[in-house]
Amino acid sequence: EPEVTQTPSHQVTQMGQEVILRCVPISNHLYFYWYRQILGQKVEFLVSFYNNEISEKSEIFDDQFSVERPDGSNFTLKIRSTKLEDSAMYFCASSSDWGGTDTQYFGPGTRLTVL
Amino acid sequence: DQQVKQNSPSLSVQEGRISILNCDYTNSMFDYFLWYKKYPAEGPTFLISISSIKDKNEDGRFTVFLNKSAKHLSLHIVPSQPGDSAVYFCAASGAGGTSYGKLTFGQGTILTVHP
Numbered sequence: 001e002p003e004v005t006q007t008p009s010h011q012v013t014q015m016g017q018e019v020i021l022r023c024v025p026i027s028n029h030l031y032f033y034w035y036r037q038i039l040g041q042k043v044e045f046l047v048s049f050y051n052n053e054i055s056e057k058s059e060i061f062d063d064q065f066s067v068e069r070p071d072g073s074n075f076t077l078k079i080r081s082t083k084l085e086d087s088a089m090y091f092c093a094s095s096s097d098w099g100g101t102d103t104q105y106f107g108p109g110t111r112l113t114v115l
Numbered sequence: 116d117q118q119v120k121q122n123s124p125s126l127s128v129q130e131g132r133i134s135i136l137n138c139d140y141t142n143s144m145f146d147y148f149l150w151y152k153k154y155p156a157e158g159p160t161f162l163i164s165i166s167s168i169k170d171k172n173e174d175g176r177f178t179v180f181l182n183k184s185a186k187h188l189s190l191h192i193v194p195s196q197p198g199d200s201a202v203y204f205c206a207a208s209g210a211g212g213t214s215y216g217k218l219t220f221g222q223g224t225i226l227t228v229h230p
Binding site for chain 1: 149151156157158159160161164204206216217218219220221222223
């Protein structure tokens with residue numbers, strides 16, 4: 001069964017450093033998403049991406065965040081200058097249609113720890 | 116953001132009995148609802164969904180009921196099995212407009228099924 005994969009599974013970084021989280025969505029999917037879950041809190045939407053453009057982003061997704069689809073298979077989330085409060089599980093998801101009519105499938109997540 | 120609420124943080128059920136997980140929402144623009152199951156250190160796994168044009172959807176042991184007038188949905192698991200023990204998230208999305216597939220999640224309910 002096709003699945004979304006994410007690397008690394010755990011990333012530890014120093015405050016102020018740049019991190020890139022990587023995702024390989026399901027191959028025939030066209031819509032890509034990033035979510036995060038701070039420990040003990042809800043899963044929160046960050047950004048949706050389609051046709052090489054951001055479709056929607058939340059208030060969390062400020063200028064420190066960017067997304068990219070550098071080739072036909074990878075989808076990345078970059079945080080330029082990490083803060084302590086960026087520590088969270090980051091989940092990538094993909095769907096073949098907008099989540100309103102189709103299902104988003106999630107990867108296993110990357111645990112980001114900012115020291 | 117309290118647009119999707121799961122008011123029961125936990126539920127404990129005996130193996131073989133019915134588990135009923137509840138979810139309430141406030142945004143009348145939501146028209147697609149999903150249930151995800153999550154184990155520790157894994158991403159959310161899709162279980163079942165329902166469109167707002169239906170009031171029931173069934174898949175094996177899992178049934179989701181939607182009451183639009185009450186803005187309430189529930190997930191029934193019959194019979195419950197110990198392997199069902201996990202955190203269950205309710206999620207909702209709106210149709211088009213400015214909501215490009217963004218899922219809004221509830222806080223989750225921890226289900227424990229005792230042998």
